[in-house]
Amino acid sequence: MKRFNITAAALALLAGAASADGTHDHGIQSPVDSTKVADFDIVAAEVSLHERFATFRMSTAGIAGNTALEDTNNGAPGAAIWSYVWPTTLDPSVVGFGEKTGILALAATNHPDFDDTPLFDENIDGDTGNDGGHWHSHWVVLTPNEACGPGALAVRDVADGETPVMPATWPGVPFYLDSPGFTPVFDGPEITINVVLANADINVLKDANYDGVTSALRVDTDFHAPYVCVTDVFDVASGDLSLPGTVD
Incomplete structure (x- = not known):
């Protein structure tokens, strides 16, 4: 897969996300790139409000969610994660994390080597601990995090001795990840996730900006900080992680 250089963009995203100019009024359009795997090649990303909830939508050049990882039976340490991600300018506190703790993003992920949604049984087989290989959602x-590479992004760690502020549906893992149970819906080239906000009125999205990203992440092989690094960025809707999208 073709990689996107996140070195400068990651730092700019954290420092200046709130200044995104919002030039796209109805989603972000992205050209097809035949050098990329089609189901991770973003052609559009959009966030829209529907009274009590918001819909996060992404369209690809192929069949969204068609490519999935194989189960290596090695467990979480060293496991790969593939994802469709919407980085936003929302403060993490709107879903229950501590204020100003980083970049809040919604993600649909797939990682058959481990399960991080202990409250939910995605495959409806009576076992809540074997569903990581089914696409599911996270905040x-x-x-x-320089330990992941120069300028690379990582899911924020819970530092030793820290008592973090976490959402009620935090799965207890040692990083800033929530498992809210919103089901990703795949329909041909499109993935959608309907969400509500735990700690804020959904209308706070009216002042937010967003982008669309497809990426790979990796859990640290020793399960020691940094736990989850972004290792590859397959595509970025805006092309530069500038978060130009405004909520429709």
């Missing part, structure tokens, strides 16, 4: 807080 994550992202921060630059």
